[in-house]
Amino acid sequence: MKEIFAEVLTIGDEILYGQILDTNTKWISRELDDLGIKVRRKTAIADKKQDILDALDESLKRSDIVLITGGLGPTKDDITKKTLAEYFDMELELNPSALEDVQDIFSRFGKEVNEINKQQAFLPVGSKKIKNERGTAPGMWFEKGRKVVVSMPGVPFEMEAMMAKTILPKLKKHFPLPVIVHKVIKTIGIGESWLAEEISDWEDNLPEHIGLAYLPGKSQVRLRLTGVGADREQLEAEMDKQIEEILPRVKKYVFGFGDIQIEDAVGEMLKSRELTIATAESCTGGFLAHRLTAVPGSSEYYWGSIISYHNDIKKGALDVDEKTLEAHGAVSAETASEMAVGIRKKFKTDIGISTTGIAGPDGGTKEKPVGTVWMAISFGKNVETRKIQLPGTRILNIEYTAVHALNFLRQTLEKQ
């Protein structure tokens, strides 16, 4: 089967000049990928006629599908529609059905259509209107031989509805597509190069139609297998067999599969073991609690936290002994232990976990430089402590500490 290639073209100064973050093309790429359409290139260009004409022409030469977002607003600086009409040599004409759609949207908000908005109902004759259920700019579907060009508004909320409801189903009908399967193994606590060394012989022996990618993140590496085939069931089985083969070797680093986050994995472990937890945070300042509570349904196992930024709170609210603070300092195994024990007792949970460290940029000393972090877990009859030394900026130190703490928790729970 011939591979079907797509390109995504983003039109607009605000993406090009870095004024806003482009979330559209990530969303579009994943959807196309799931359909087995290969994204060959993504391009962002300015709202300029010649740039649009050039980029579109190049993309259409290389690929079967060109998805365009942006440049369809009602203001004069949006020239995408006119430029597309010129490229395809079509006239712009008032499309009565598009006008109805625009009027519908306005009446929903109790407003009248003005002249500027009416312009949005003018479409190139020969293109197909794609209904915009969430905004006033319709999408357009063009065909050139077997190739397809689609123009959509840049507002994510509008574009996504249009893609999901109309464009993806139309593409599926228009092109014969292969089966693509992705399987992602999520690891934590091992660097990319060590992981690669660990599994290089397995990687070398993967069949040609199954590819492997290392996707590194904060203290984490995602291993992504991508398989291409004709039969989904057979391909999935084949890939699962490959994963089974490698899993025992990397098991202690694996916390889950697919889109799972470390806090989801830990949450599942807590739920299945019917355990509750509370946090006592100093240097992470609430970020560990945030990660834990980012999980829907976390209130089932997460009771709460005391953030003891000030040492008085460590003593008063967490019952850390004044003598401990004096003898060992706030950033120490001893203080971390007493914080974890203290929060567990106060909040009456099965587990208490604490962090205390120097996030920076100030507050470091020779013995305890910026990035020194102690954490502790009080669980059953034990308190375990762990020290890490982080090299980053304040925000990164906070984020890494939270990830380390979540992994510490995972390892503790796995011993059960």
Add this chain to the structure above:
Amino acid sequence: MKEIFAEVLTIGDEILYGQILDTNTKWISRELDDLGIKVRRKTAIADKKQDILDALDESLKRSDIVLITGGLGPTKDDITKKTLAEYFDMELELNPSALEDVQDIFSRFGKEVNEINKQQAFLPVGSKKIKNERGTAPGMWFEKGRKVVVSMPGVPFEMEAMMAKTILPKLKKHFPLPVIVHKVIKTIGIGESWLAEEISDWEDNLPEHIGLAYLPGKSQVRLRLTGVGADREQLEAEMDKQIEEILPRVKKYVFGFGDIQIEDAVGEMLKSRELTIATAESCTGGFLAHRLTAVPGSSEYYWGSIISYHNDIKKGALDVDEKTLEAHGAVSAETASEMAVGIRKKFKTDIGISTTGIAGPDGGTKEKPVGTVWMAISFGKNVETRKIQLPGTRILNIEYTAVHALNFLRQTLEKQ
């Protein structure tokens, strides 16, 4: 003065196939924009030799600068370096200084360099090494006539340090650039179109060499003035005069200038008023504390938090009356008030601020749908409450609530 054009080339399947969000090119574009370098195009391509060669060649024909990120990892699927060496017809050779850098990084973590990592110290002869202070893959600087190609790792943390420390200064030296001045006014609590209406006559009267952009964010709009000229001092004075003119009209929405965040602004206000604060969080689950403690030096005014995810904690640790919870529920003005008063009393601070709401996706009712949030501030003799209704997903509701709470705090402090 001739305009200098740049293009950004992103190499890697993970961006192309939508596995990760591209934050790099936004960051890079803004930095280039600040220098007066015009980004003409951004392109994302796969980790494939021919695609890299084609895209690089096209970009270099159109523009003066090509900045490449990604594809420099130690594993075999990264082929950027070899491909660049081929494009520039250079041999790869072990670079002793690059090897030292790699060894340095590893010894910092008490680890030995393995064979795979050693590969990272091989560089094309004729390129200049760009030191990577935060990772093992060095950057490379190539020149072709007056044109420049730079290759950087894709890890944002590594790329940003490399750009800021070495590449941006080198570009500034290499190319004659106009004077560009950006001035940013940060507003909160007013929508983009309302703001535009408020200041449209002023906007229309701006001189041609000063442009205005509306950059919307979470409950915030940044107004960015961009001036182009020959003399920095004169341009700055001219722009300051424009800002002075408009400021009185939008003053109540303005919390600062430049890169300042709302938590920085609030922190400054607390410091200058010598006030201390503690938080009591339910639905934000630590995220409000995280925003407050993201500010270096926040320990001066921020004492800590009790996150009362479980209602027992609201009662036990925050002294919320059981009857209040029964009569009004956890998400109510009454509970929010008692939480704010409770934390202020417990932690002995000047101010107590609380959040309680339904972040979703579950837990909504007809009277209190997902996105219903109450917050309260206890300060002086008063407790003020505020209700917001948010339309988003769990994470967005958490983030918006924190921003609203910070703005609520700003407005409360401004009355002092």
